[in-house]
Amino acid sequence: MKQKQDSSFTGWISGIAFTFLIALLGYLLAQVPVFDHVGQLACAIIIAVAYRQIFGYPETIRLGIAFSSKRLLRAAIILYGLKLNIDTVLHDGLGLLARDVGVIAFAIFLTIGLAKWLKADKMISLLLGVGTGVCGAAAIAAIAPIVKSEDDDTAISVGIIALVGTIFAIAYTILRPILPLSAIDYGIWSGISLHEIAHVALAGAPAGQDGLAIALLAKLGRVFLLVPLCFIFMYLMKRKSGGNQSDAKVEFPWFLIGFLLMSLFGSYVLGHSIPVTQEFLDGVASVTTWCLTAAMVGLGLNVSLRDLKTKALKPLIAMTITSICLSILAYFMV
Template identity: 75%
Template structure:
């Protein structure tokens, strides 16, 4: 009888622990194992991105695909959850901070103010149209918003930055990043094919690419056929959109607080401290590194590569939360909304370039 009571008590205690989320924390070895797991899959994503056919998609999308399929065939590695979630959350924020080095504020402010005003219109247009179309198609609203931000600003980095602000699910973030990488790659390839047949000068083509394509990598891919001048103006137009990620994030914070006033228990919005880091790194990259403090191009390229790898590891953690069944049911309508927006955005910016 004593043993039975002990067993019953043990079951009760376990139920209480689960109910109160007081389960014992995983050991340090398992925590590190989860981080190592995301790094290994990220390396596989890099390897896959070198394969012909996947080389234009990029390591982020490749790593997400591997993570999604791993979950479907082998399930979520529960014992490694703590480390995986650390990668998904902390690595993501750290990568956004490092991403700030890619933004040269000095060049944007001195040479791209005219483009910056155009970029404001592009971002507003992309977000409003994608969200409106998503609503029209009865798509998942948060995912539509993420895709609108990714289309208007700077792809995966923008989605990763605003996700915690609008309290998006990890699954929605991963789906959004995967969609934006795929669609952006297709558009950038189409741009390079159309380049010889378009009645645009190198500068005009560069402005068109920089104001309409999704990721910096997509702009670089599409802008290269226009020569060094066309590529330079394309990247300048794109950097203006990256700069606008900061004010957009604070606008979304304000919008979320106003939206949640009807639910007093859900009005607290976590301040995106990583954006402060993003701004500081941008200032360092613009006014310190290479000027007051000499830094070689090799070192900066190494940081850029490390940033992409860290972001790729974070995408693995997010991808493991994606269910293929949910992907089929959730992604189709937001994808259609984003595709329509991307096509319309390309046409409109073509005629004003």
């Protein structure tokens, strides 16, 4: 009995360590020219998917990998709450918040509509619509357990959103000098249309400090709306199940409460009642990134390239069309 417990514990530790090892390899790959624009998250997923195709799934350490893909994922989302300054959003970003609502609704409904027209995979298309409209990988990770997404669908969606979002962010920086937009307007355009906070930061940097600040504020409004969106999906899932008790059970996303509490803590306690340095905040951001990357590695190990060919192409097309339309719409909303 004790030997079995020791074996389980060893597999658990080894699995977690393995996901962090691939996360480290993803970080190192992201330092290489060309891949430096792709980012650590996408690079780690690429390595994880490649490992699965070459060596198969490492069954002996499944317990630890599952811990990373589920528990560490929720921990990362909770820590992600520190990025959201609720006070700033409510005081300075209410006008942007209204536009953010429109952006989220547009992205989700258009992606789902295009998916139906293209006969694309419904779950991946839904996750990509949410990721495009809200905040990329974090939004997909938050919605996935509510809509009962399979791990491989979640991993495929995160990989696509990271890669496409990076391409769009780079395109924005190229377009910046030729667009007839002020630094502030360009920042708003970036913040309400790009996929992840990292993409907004990359695209907003050429607009200077003020442009980047307003871009991040616009993006934070979309992050803020992630919580009510999750509860809307919970309601829809329960309604869709009707009277079927087996389908009606939707796990309450307790990590969202942690996300909210961490947002409140970061907005009204840190830097106020508890003074902290920027180095500390940067350290927390790094821990969040590493936890999220390790979690995505765990998901990436579930991906079969055979499924990727059959399931991902049409959702990718739908999401790309949506992203282009969203960029155009957001441009005229500025």
